[in-house]
Amino acid sequence: MNLFRTALFLAKKDLYSELKTKQILTTQIIFAGLVIVVFSFAFDPANNTTKAVIPGVIWVIIVFAGILGLNRSFISEQRNDTMQGLLVAPMESASIYLGKFLANFTMMLIVELVSIPFLFLLFDFKFLGSLPYFILVVFLGSFGFIAIGTFLAALAANSKSSEMLLPLLLFPITTPILIGVVQATRIILTNMEKLASAIAWIQLVTAYDVIFFVVCFLLIDYVLEV
Amino acid sequence: MSMNLERGKAVLSGAQLTDTKKPNLSKILFGAAVITMLVSLYFIFIFAAEEKTMGAAQKIFYFHVSSAWLAFMAFFVTFVFSILFLIKRKRIFDTYAYVSAEIGVVFTIIVLTTGPIWAKSAWNTWWVWEPRLITTLILFFIYIAYIMIRQMDGVWDKKARLASVFGIIGFADVPIVFFAIRWWQTKFHPIVFGEGPSQKGGGIEDTMLVALLVTITAFTILYSYLLHKGVSFEKMKIMVERYKEKLREDLEN
Amino acid sequence: MIEIKKLSKQADNKFILRGIDLRVNKGETVAVLGPNGAGKSTLLKVLATLIKPTAGHVLMNGLDLRKNHIEIKKVIGYLPHSSLLYDHYSPLENLVFFGNIYGVNNVEQRAVNLVKEVGLSFFLNEPVKNFSRGMIQRIAIARAIIHEPEVLLLDEPHTGLDQGAISILNNVILSMKEKGTTTLMVTHDFKQAAEICDRIIIVKNGKIVDDFRIETRNQGFVSEKYELQVEGVS
Ligand SMILES: Nc1ncnc2c1ncn2[C@@H]1O[C@H](COP(=O)(O)OP(=O)(O)OP(=O)(O)O)[C@@H](O)[C@H]1O
Ligand SMILES: [Mg+2]
Numbered sequence: 001m002n003l004f005r006t007a008l009f010l011a012k013k014d015l016y017s018e019l020k021t022k023q024i025l026t027t028q029i030i031f032a033g034l035v036i037v038v039f040s041f042a043f044d045p046a047n048n049t050t051k052a053v054i055p056g057v058i059w060v061i062i063v064f065a066g067i068l069g070l071n072r073s074f075i076s077e078q079r080n081d082t083m084q085g086l087l088v089a090p091m092e093s094a095s096i097y098l099g100k101f102l103a104n105f106t107m108m109l110i111v112e113l114v115s116i117p118f119l120f121l122l123f124d125f126k127f128l129g130s131l132p133y134f135i136l137v138v139f140l141g142s143f144g145f146i147a148i149g150t151f152l153a154a155l156a157a158n159s160k161s162s163e164m165l166l167p168l169l170l171f172p173i174t175t176p177i178l179i180g181v182v183q184a185t186r187i188i189l190t191n192m193e194k195l196a197s198a199i200a201w202i203q204l205v206t207a208y209d210v211i212f213f214v215v216c217f218l219l220i221d222y223v224l225e226v
Numbered sequence: 227m228s229m230n231l232e233r234g235k236a237v238l239s240g241a242q243l244t245d246t247k248k249p250n251l252s253k254i255l256f257g258a259a260v261i262t263m264l265v266s267l268y269f270i271f272i273f274a275a276e277e278k279t280m281g282a283a284q285k286i287f288y289f290h291v292s293s294a295w296l297a298f299m300a301f302f303v304t305f306v307f308s309i310l311f312l313i314k315r316k317r318i319f320d321t322y323a324y325v326s327a328e329i330g331v332v333f334t335i336i337v338l339t340t341g342p343i344w345a346k347s348a349w350n351t352w353w354v355w356e357p358r359l360i361t362t363l364i365l366f367f368i369y370i371a372y373i374m375i376r377q378m379d380g381v382w383d384k385k386a387r388l389a390s391v392f393g394i395i396g397f398a399d400v401p402i403v404f405f406a407i408r409w410w411q412t413k414f415h416p417i418v419f420g421e422g423p424s425q426k427g428g429g430i431e432d433t434m435l436v437a438l439l440v441t442i443t444a445f446t447i448l449y450s451y452l453l454h455k456g457v458s459f460e461k462m463k464i465m466v467e468r469y470k471e472k473l474r475e476d477l478e479n
Numbered sequence: 480m481i482e483i484k485k486l487s488k489q490a491d492n493k494f495i496l497r498g499i500d501l502r503v504n505k506g507e508t509v510a511v512l513g514p515n516g517a518g519k520s521t522l523l524k525v526l527a528t529l530i531k532p533t534a535g536h537v538l539m540n541g542l543d544l545r546k547n548h549i550e551i552k553k554v555i556g557y558l559p560h561s562s563l564l565y566d567h568y569s570p571l572e573n574l575v576f577f578g579n580i581y582g583v584n585n586v587e588q589r590a591v592n593l594v595k596e597v598g599l600s601f602f603l604n605e606p607v608k609n610f611s612r613g614m615i616q617r618i619a620i621a622r623a624i625i626h627e628p629e630v631l632l633l634d635e636p637h638t639g640l641d642q643g644a645i646s647i648l649n650n651v652i653l654s655m656k657e658k659g660t661t662t663l664m665v666t667h668d669f670k671q672a673a674e675i676c677d678r679i680i681i682v683k684n685g686k687i688v689d690d691f692r693i694e695t696r697n698q699g700f701v702s703e704k705y706e707l708q709v710e711g712v713s
Contacts, residue, residue, distance in 0.1 A: 002582075009579045013565075020567055085563035085622075088527050089580045090552035148395075155388050159378045168374060169392065172367035173399050176406035183410065204409070208402055215398060219391050222312055226529050381490045471492035 003098065006091040010099025014073070015106060024072050025107055028065040032115035035061050036122055045123045054125055055185035058116060059178060062142060063171075065111050066104075070149040071166055073100050074157035093224040094217055101150045108142050129188040133195075137188060137202060141181035144209040145174055151216040154223050180205040252458070255451035262444035266437070274437035283347035288438055290340040292445040293333045294362060299449060300330030301369065301397055308393035311386060317464070318457075320386035323393055324376060325456035327369050329449060334366040357408035364403050368396040480505040480661045481526070481630065486535035487685075488521055495521045497685040499535070503678075505629075508652065508662040510672035512701075513682035514709050519665040520560065522682065523632045526663065527557040539630065553581070556628030558636055562619040566608040570594050570618045573607060574625055581626035593621040597647055612639040620648060624655065631655065631662040637671050649675050669705070673698040681708045 018024055039057050043050045077083040086096055116138070120127060127134075152169045156162040180201045187198035270288045307323035310316075341359050342352045353359075375389045481503040488496040495518045503509055511519050524530040526537060528548050537544040539551050564573050574590035583589055594600050597617040607615060616639045623631070631652070637645055652662055652675055666672050672679060673696050681689040681704070688708045693700060 006580055009576065013576050016572075017565060017567055079566060080564055081559065081561040082563055082565055084529055084557075084559060084561070085577065086580075087529060088552060088555065088557045089577070090549050090582075091580060092549070151395075155375075155391060158380065158384065158388060159375075165371075165374060165378075168367075168371045172364050172371060173395060175364050176399070176402045179406045179410050200409075204402075204406060211398070211402070212395075215395065219394065222387055222391050225387065226531065468492045475493075 003092055003095050006089075006095040007098035007102060010086070010096065011102035011106070014100070014103035018103075018107065024069050025110060028068050028107070028111045029114050031068060032061045032065045032111055033118065035064060036115065036119050040122060050123065051125065051190065052186075054119070054123060055182055055189055057119060058138075058185060059141070059182050061115055061119065062108070062112060062138075063145065063174075063178070065115070066108050066142070066145060066149060067167055067170065069104055069107050069111075070146070070153040070170075071163050073104050073150065074153050075162060078157070087224065087226060093221045096224060097150065097154065097216065097220040100154070101147060104150050105143065105146045108146050109139075112138060112142065127189075129190070129192050130195075133188045133198065133202075134185070137181055137184045137198075137205075140202060140205050140209060141177055144177045144205060144212065147209065147213045147216060148173055151212075151220060151223070154220065176208050177205055180208070252451075252454055255447065255454055259444070259448045259451045262440070262447050266441040266444040269437040269440045274433045275431050283343070286340050286344055288441045290337060290344055291438060292441045293336040293340065294358070295442050296445045296449050297330045297333040297337060297362070297365070298400075299446070300326045300333065300453075301365065301400070303453070304330065304369075304372075304393045305397035308390035308397075311390045312394075315383075317382070317386070318461075320382075320390065321457050321460045321464075322453070323390065325453055325460060327372050327393065329452050329456065331366065331369045331373065334362055334369070337362050338366060355411050357404060357411060360407045360411075361400065361404040364407075365400060368399065372396060480507075480540065481663070482536075482538040483526075484536045484538075486522075486525065486532050486537060488518075488525060488530060489533040495685055496525070496532070499685075499687055501680070501687060501690075503661055503663065505661055506656060506659050507678055508656055508676045509664065509678045509680055510676035511663060511665045511680050511682060512667070512669070512672065512705055517682045518685040519682050520634055523557070523559070523634050523663065523665060526630075527555055527559075527632050528552060529557075553626070554629040555632060556623040556626065556630070557632045558619055558623040559634045562607075562615045563622060564607050564615065564618060567606050569602075569604045569606055570599060570621070571603050573618065574622060577622055578625045583626050586625075589625065590621075593625065594618070596651070597621050598643070613641055613644055616640055617644055617647070620651065624651065627655075627658075629660055631660055631664075633662065633664040633666075635665055635667065637666060637668050645671065669701045670698050673701050679704070681705060683709055 036057070039053070039060075043053055074083070077086065119125070149166075149170055152173070153162075153166055156166040156169060159165045184198045184201040184205070187194050187201075266288070270285055274285075274288075276282070276284070303326040304323045307319045307326065311319040311323060338359075341362070345354045345356075345359075346352055372389060372392050375392055376385055378385055378388070481501070483499055483501040486496055486499040487494065499522065511522070513519050521530065525532050526539075526544075528544060528551065540554065542551055544551060565576070568576070571587075571590055571594065574593060575586050578586035578590060591600070591603065594603055597620060599614060599617055602610070602614070607618060610618070616636070620636060623633070633652075636648055640648060649671065652664075656662065662676075664672070664676065673693060676693070678690070678692050679701055680687055689704060691704065
């Protein structure tokens with residue numbers, strides 16, 4: 001499976017260079033922290049009704065921190081035209097996409113691992129729901145968001161102002177995921193009786209993930225074509 | 227310089243000459259659009275029964291629904307031509323996709339402005355978080371993004387390729403967006419055709435249905451006219467660019 | 480080896496390449512000369528599968544560029560204007576990464592050897608971002624030949640190199656030629672062109688205007704021909 005082999009090399013390259021510079025991850029995590037602090041100003045953590053906004057806040061953090069990483073993922077290949085180096089190498093465009101996706105997804109998971117506990121801590125949120133389900137929702141939501149986000153980042157990288165273009169492309173396309181995961185997270189965190197409804201949302205998000213992952217795989221050739 | 231301009235003009239009129247091969251289609255479409263529009267106005271204001279509770283404000287419903295229909299059709303056409311472009315790589319397909327998306331955006335704006343008027347008289351609020359209306363709003367954002375991709379700098383084939391990809395992704399997203407939003411919020415809209423959980427308006431009268439169908443036909447013809455006109459305008463622009471480049475090259479050598 | 484038929488490339492309405500026909504045999508070393516903006520880099524990019532041609536065909540090893548691009552990419556080594564190196568990676572890491580992607584066996588050893596060959600083994604583990612232009616160019620050359628390509632596409636490889644590096648580069652090209660590598664080299668340096676190439680192509684305004692072999696390593700002959708084609712006409 002040459003496709004996966006080269007994709008893994010690419011992902012390793014990105015993660016290793018992130019390990020060296022620590023630029024993107026640090027920015028993402030600090031940004032997530034700042035968002036949490038801003039939210040604590042906007043909604044009083046001492047107030048009990050604030051608990052209701054927590055599911056939304058989690059996804060606001062993921063989306064905005066995620067977009068910082070997505071923006072860099074293809075722009076960083078423009079220095080010294082290294083993107084050309086990848087394009088002249090004997091691999092499918094799908095490999096490039098998959099490699100970038102894996103790197104972005106890993107970084108996203110790290111950011112979540114740090115920032116979500118921090119959020120719960122600051123807002124003094126007692127976790128009553130089901131942890132496995134919560135992890136599943138976060139995983140599926142991030143998967144879909146990063147899958148389509150990596151694809152659109154590759155598309156937006158062709159523009160001079162790609163940092164501004166990417167959110168405009170990404171947010172409307174990901175509305176189904178965002179609705180789905182926020183609803184599912186809310187039910188899982190606050191109202192476990194309605195678990196069936198949360199599962200229905202999880203199914204919707206999963207369907208979206210599968211459909212768009214496949215569509216992105218099929219269309220990435222056209223995006224990275226030169 | 228002035229000589230350049232004159233030559234440009236000569237070239238331009240040449241372009242128009244080649245275009246006059248099919249002035250008929252444009253005229254026929256225009257005529258048909260005007261006539262069906264007038265007919266649909268008759269049907270809406272005179273033929274169709276007046277809604278009991280809402281009165282005349284209900285008439286906006288016909289325009290609202292027809293604009294929504296037109297916008298969806300326009301985006302569907304963009305979707306089809308995007309696929310065709312990626313397969314065939316002919317510039318004309320891209321032009322159709324682009325013009326259709328622009329028309330679609332204009333009519334989503336109409337939907338989004340008539341929607342609140344309707345909402346105000348029906349439910350006494352300006353904006354309702356209602357599935358179809360939100361889907362239209364999201365659609366509006368998606369196709370604004372589509373048009374922004376077109377505004378990128380670079381050669382046309384790159385822009386056309388990227389826009390086509392986004393046109394496909396965007397349209398594939400629409401049913402899922404609608405489904406998700408509908409699931410999330412099913413409170414307001416009377417489901418006019420077919421059954422629905424939030425049935426409230428209790429169906430539609432026959433005369434209203436006729437008027438609606440007539441209006442939809444009129445809007446479809448209007449759409450064909452706009453598409454045709456827009457495409458020939460774009461073609462003209464492309465032609466002018468080509469002649470400019472030729473002139474520049476001739477001057478250089 | 481390389482066969483180009485009626486190749487043309489259009490950017491919007493501007494023609495960059497207008498009908499290029501060219502045959503290069505295996506083992507030939509061809510210099511591509513021409514004024515700025517003639518379309519030399521574009522020609523190389525088309526061959527490296529970085530640009531899709533508007534019309535025409537390119538065959539390499541008898542394979543069509545459009546259909547068998549993966550197979551063809553395996554045998555091409557491409558060195559463009561920019562270095563294609565990751566800034567915060569060391570030469571070794573860069574070469575190992577690209578070697579892995581090309582599926583090179585025993586990649587570390589080969590990378591170390593190549594760095595030694597271009598005379599930078601002292602800087603093996605320094606990040607590339609601290610290098611001078613000539614040093615970067617040396618590593619970029621090593622990167623282009625990491626997978627022992629059968630076709631070398633070099634775009635102005637001599638820029639920024641000192642005398643020592645120029646002779647290193649020429650030796651690399653000549654030793655690869657002995658192994659049967661075909662080289663296409665865009666250059667503005669007639670001396671180097673005359674020294675290592677056995678055929679010269681002059682491109683002007685997107686067309687091949689001259690194509691001749693040189694047996695004697697005569698620089699004057701090349702510049703004479705070039706002036707006749709490029710400066711003489713305009
Ligand atoms: N992406 C592009 N869009 C539009 N025009 C382009 C593009 N790339 C190159 N060109 C045009 O193509 C022509 C040839 O460019 P190219 O880079 O091939 O020249 P060159 O022969 O390599 O010149 P130099 O000796 O300066 O390297 C130039 O006139 C340039 O303006
Ligand atoms: Mg060049």
